[in-house]
Amino acid sequence: MIVRRLSKPITVGTVTVGGDAPIVVQSMTKTDTRNIPATVAQIKELADCGCEIVRVAVPDTEAAQSISTIKKNTSIPLIADIHFDYRLALAALKGGADGLRLNPGNISDVSQIAKVVQAANERETPIRIGINAGSLPPTPKPYSSIANHMVSVALEQINLLEGLDFDLIKVSLKAFDVPATIKAYTIIAKKIPYPLHLGITEAGLPKTGAVRSAVGIGILLHEGIGDTIRVSLSDHPCEEVNTAYEILKSLDLRQHGPTLISCPACGRAEVDIISLAQSVDKSLRGITKPIKVAVMGCVVNGPGEAQDADVGIACGKGRGAIFSKGKVIRTVDETDFLQALMAEVKNL
Amino acid sequence: MIVRRLSKPITVGTVTVGGDAPIVVQSMTKTDTRNIPATVAQIKELADCGCEIVRVAVPDTEAAQSISTIKKNTSIPLIADIHFDYRLALAALKGGADGLRLNPGNISDVSQIAKVVQAANERETPIRIGINAGSLPPTPKPYSSIANHMVSVALEQINLLEGLDFDLIKVSLKAFDVPATIKAYTIIAKKIPYPLHLGITEAGLPKTGAVRSAVGIGILLHEGIGDTIRVSLSDHPCEEVNTAYEILKSLDLRQHGPTLISCPACGRAEVDIISLAQSVDKSLRGITKPIKVAVMGCVVNGPGEAQDADVGIACGKGRGAIFSKGKVIRTVDETDFLQALMAEVKNL
Numbered sequence: 001m002i003v004r005r006l007s008k009p010i011t012v013g014t015v016t017v018g019g020d021a022p023i024v025v026q027s028m029t030k031t032d033t034r035n036i037p038a039t040v041a042q043i044k045e046l047a048d049c050g051c052e053i054v055r056v057a058v059p060d061t062e063a064a065q066s067i068s069t070i071k072k073n074t075s076i077p078l079i080a081d082i083h084f085d086y087r088l089a090l091a092a093l094k095g096g097a098d099g100l101r102l103n104p105g106n107i108s109d110v111s112q113i114a115k116v117v118q119a120a121n122e123r124e125t126p127i128r129i130g131i132n133a134g135s136l137p138p139t140p141k142p143y144s145s146i147a148n149h150m151v152s153v154a155l156e157q158i159n160l161l162e163g164l165d166f167d168l169i170k171v172s173l174k175a176f177d178v179p180a181t182i183k184a185y186t187i188i189a190k191k192i193p194y195p196l197h198l199g200i201t202e203a204g205l206p207k208t209g210a211v212r213s214a215v216g217i218g219i220l221l222h223e224g225i226g227d228t229i230r231v232s233l234s235d236h237p238c239e240e241v242n243t244a245y246e247i248l249k250s251l252d253l254r255q256h257g258p259t260l261i262s263c264p265a266c267g268r269a270e271v272d273i274i275s276l277a278q279s280v281d282k283s284l285r286g287i288t289k290p291i292k293v294a295v296m297g298c299v300v301n302g303p304g305e306a307q308d309a310d311v312g313i314a315c316g317k318g319r320g321a322i323f324s325k326g327k328v329i330r331t332v333d334e335t336d337f338l339q340a341l342m343a344e345v346k347n348l
Numbered sequence: 349m350i351v352r353r354l355s356k357p358i359t360v361g362t363v364t365v366g367g368d369a370p371i372v373v374q375s376m377t378k379t380d381t382r383n384i385p386a387t388v389a390q391i392k393e394l395a396d397c398g399c400e401i402v403r404v405a406v407p408d409t410e411a412a413q414s415i416s417t418i419k420k421n422t423s424i425p426l427i428a429d430i431h432f433d434y435r436l437a438l439a440a441l442k443g444g445a446d447g448l449r450l451n452p453g454n455i456s457d458v459s460q461i462a463k464v465v466q467a468a469n470e471r472e473t474p475i476r477i478g479i480n481a482g483s484l485p486p487t488p489k490p491y492s493s494i495a496n497h498m499v500s501v502a503l504e505q506i507n508l509l510e511g512l513d514f515d516l517i518k519v520s521l522k523a524f525d526v527p528a529t530i531k532a533y534t535i536i537a538k539k540i541p542y543p544l545h546l547g548i549t550e551a552g553l554p555k556t557g558a559v560r561s562a563v564g565i566g567i568l569l570h571e572g573i574g575d576t577i578r579v580s581l582s583d584h585p586c587e588e589v590n591t592a593y594e595i596l597k598s599l600d601l602r603q604h605g606p607t608l609i610s611c612p613a614c615g616r617a618e619v620d621i622i623s624l625a626q627s628v629d630k631s632l633r634g635i636t637k638p639i640k641v642a643v644m645g646c647v648v649n650g651p652g653e654a655q656d657a658d659v660g661i662a663c664g665k666g667r668g669a670i671f672s673k674g675k676v677i678r679t680v681d682e683t684d685f686l687q688a689l690m691a692e693v694k695n696l
């Protein structure tokens with residue numbers, strides 16, 4: 001149903017972004033990059049929860065110099081996030097960064113950018129042109145919209161890089177404003193061949209930020225736009241990764257562990273379906289296989305959903321029917337709901 | 349940017365659904381409807397958190413008979429959720445329900461449906477044709493897709509109601525599968541003039557269910573489809589309402605209380621921005637004015653976002669700049685961040 005925009009793939013370390021590669025999930029460390037053990041530990045946590053590319057902030061020379069040691073002790077590709085000072089980009093490349101993110105809003109000197117591009121070209125290291133509505137360069141005359149301003153800055157920077165014979169480019173155009181973000185990506189998607197990195201910037205705390213990110217990123221992915229995504233949440237970065245996979249899973253674009261179908265409960269349910277769903281969710285942690293498990297509270301949609309899932313339970317008063325691969329396996333008492341369901345999960 | 353599909357408005361109690369009315373937020377009680385005090389209390393909680401229409405399950409006669417007392421003690425329009433037994437619909441109408449939800453998957457007898465429609469017509473009470481992928485009626489030959497099956501059942505039921513001279517119709521076509529849901533609503537949106545009630549059914553626990561709902565409902569709303577939404581979560585119904593508003597707010601379709609813009613934190617931040625964002629979020633509770641508050645951790649996007657918000661803080665090492673309506677009001681020490689920011693919020 002989704003017809004994906006065709007983009008020119010690039011390689012970030014060992015990971016392909018763009019073309020027909022799976023949509024890549026990335027995040028960013030929240031540790032002080034100069035604190036090498038803490039940063040390495042967080043990157044390992046991120047790799048364990050499914051993060052495929054990690055970005056680290058490089059605010060100073062010490063942070064840039066930490067990259068080589070961090071790289072030696074971690075497995076996923078590492079991108080250096082650079083602002084203000086082009087020399088930090090050079091140092092990060094020297095340290096072995098697999099990619100750079102440059103912000104045209106705060107590095108604008110053409111000769112400085114040329115030095116970075118030359119060093120990146122020698123190493124075949126890609127650069128993300130990372131536009132952010134919160135840090136756009138000053139403009140002599142105002143644009144008609146934030147989206148147009150973001151697109152214009154990106155196109156100018158792309159033009160500059162192409163003129164320097166560099167095309168290992170990835171582009172992002174992030175705003176907190178979802179309609180502005182959608183508009184910007186929709187415009188640029190038709191104008192350039194490069195892969196797009198999607199995100200809603202500064203989306204906020206986990207609950208509200210996840211919803212805002214899901215709406216913005218979800219709409220773009222459904223339009224076929226986007227080759228890699230980063231969900232920005234004021235929370236542990238693994239929450240960003242989990243949310244990113246939930247977005248991708250909901251559109252059948254990636255698989256990632258079990259999916260729980262559970263009814264919201266209502267006055268019809270005769271068991272505490274919310275508690276049961278929570279217990280099942282806990283029991284499913286650690287399972288990596290992409291199975292569908294349904295926990296349903298009554299006879300209205302219960303049998304239908306339980307039948308469609310790989311494993312399911314449709315509960316009635318004190319008894320529940322356990323389904324596996326579309327068939328009722330047995331009926332069990334309420335005290336056995338969790339155990340019986342998980343036994344069938346293990347049987348898969 | 350969003351061009352809304354034009355639908356024929358209906359009135360549910362005092363609330364208009366469809367036409368150019370604001371997109372209505374609804375939820376469903378999770379109490380036993382026969383437990384009148386518990387149900388009344390939950391409806392009051394729902395009204396307080398912004399729920400505009402509430403649905404209650406009506407699994408038996410006692411539940412149907414509870415409606416008149418529940419109605420007398422609550423203020424928002426009430427919809428009776430009916431399955432299997434048309435007589436419960438008649439009893440709910442008699443009790444003063446402001447709307448009915450009928451499921452063609454489990455009430456199919458034409459003469460029974462005709463009796464309900466006649467009673468609804470006499471009271472000018474709307475009926476939602478509530479299709480659910482988990483409870484579709486059996487079909488002699490399989491459809492090419494769930495979406496087509498849902499649409500076909502809905503169209504047949506609409507035809508039946510129209511033939512009985514009834515047009516106070518609202519339609520929903522819910523599935524857990526997001527692409528199937530999107531496809532179904534997209535097809536029917538072009539075929540009928542009636543308002544559409546959106547939802548992703550059995551979306552699951554709050555975190556994953558909110559993301560799945562945001563993707564599905566967000567994509568449809570962005571296409572201009574949808575007149576009322578219900579987010580289904582295995583959680584307290586006020587969480588459903590909060591999530592619904594976050595979806596609508598992210599697309600600028602509704603306003604609802606403060607919006608917090610907060611950066612995800614990274615190795616560049618020199619203050620604990622996540623804790624600060626959490627504290628600000630807590631302090632903003634109870635405020636109903638739709639203000640934008642930005643909590644930012646560094647100089648990259650901090651000043652830009654803080655400037656764009658109604659009130660904001662851009663933090664540096666030990667000091668932060670407080671913004672109000674786009675201007676720096678003062679700089680404060682780290683110990684005063686929260687207090688100074690909230691003082692400006694109160695000044696609005």
